Amino acid sequence: MAGRGRLFGLGVGPGDPELITVKALRLLRAAPVVAYLVAKGKKGNAFGIIEGHLRDDHVLLPLVFPVTTESLPPPHSYEREIAAFYDEAAKEVSTHLDAGRDVAVICEGDPFFYGSFMYLHDRLAERYDTEVVPGVCSIVAGAAVLGTPLVYRNQSLLVLSGVLPEPELEMRLAQADAAAVMKLGANFEKVRRVVMKLGLAERALYIERATMANERTLPLAAVDPSSVPYFAMILVPGKRWQG
């Protein structure tokens, strides 16, 4: 791999620009190329987090998603279109790497925890020197903002996607000591229904965009489902241990 650039996946944390690690900040500043996955017409959360740390001579490489919804009308297929997009994005990144330029891909939260960087990693890590810098993920950020310990002693923690079907959510949540349900958005009403049904409403907490400038917390019962963003979650902390 001599002469080639290195690929960095940098976790930049949940939203507050100060929640980036010292290491990610150092590598970001040192890399000549900064790449980021972003929806069409958006600035991107990860980009917003690190914007203040960019150098004048940083080359920016936005990798713009062609689709933002998983349900497309036929003959389109989300799986096919997104795979083709990642192929193309990986090619754009590799052009810089082949030219000997390091590329820092910035990732909201942590790169390997539901981060889209994974799909670039899976296409490039075998061919290029790759380093992933872990980041503060949204779950612990949410618990910090809410001021609630997440898991005591030997409790288990279950992290779920709100996209799951209602029966599966119910079955899984029923067995959890503590839980975090992510990716709420349009799934909120369904998830809240399950939480209520399981008698978890008293322990459950709701938070949107933890540590971002437009962070919002409110009682679960008071949430208007039509207002819930994708980056919202419900936390069910473990029962307090009187240690």
Added chain:
Amino acid sequence: MAGRGRLFGLGVGPGDPELITVKALRLLRAAPVVAYLVAKGKKGNAFGIIEGHLRDDHVLLPLVFPVTTESLPPPHSYEREIAAFYDEAAKEVSTHLDAGRDVAVICEGDPFFYGSFMYLHDRLAERYDTEVVPGVCSIVAGAAVLGTPLVYRNQSLLVLSGVLPEPELEMRLAQADAAAVMKLGANFEKVRRVVMKLGLAERALYIERATMANERTLPLAAVDPSSVPYFAMILVPGKRWQG
């Protein structure tokens, strides 16, 4: 709360001193008192992480655990002794807070994710201004070091303590899309047995002290159970999604 000091729970990350956040570092440097929970005769992982950032005039407040094992001979009770210890530790911290001095309690990983800080938080947060700064937790640090995405798309992640009884470990792990089993130590052999039985051995990865100076990774089958530290974990990453 006028005139009183503020309580900070600072996540200092998994081990590499550079994996502390910019925010935790700033608050650590600004606090006159730095407190940390530590086993008798040890320096402590959290202390080792931030040692290089201490000021000459920092007041250090080690809070030394009286016991390190949960199984004590009668008439001793771990629950009772540890609760009395946390009561006393909270009192020591509050002495500084009452005198108007901010106290930064440093926590390896994240304060609310299996961190002992929780027990100080539960005793003090209602009486003092408290802020918790989330940190990079060991699970995502382990995935980063191992170079393996942890959860794809709508997979769920289950975090378990290795202390759990074997049948419970088996029942829970059997249902997980992806999993992390923490707190291995003397529990390693039992956990490995369950992982093998469930046919997860090919996906499972083993790592000790991720990102610390004495980090070690090795194939699960090659691990000598007598050598496994408490800060070791087995990760079972979610099946790769060909996105």
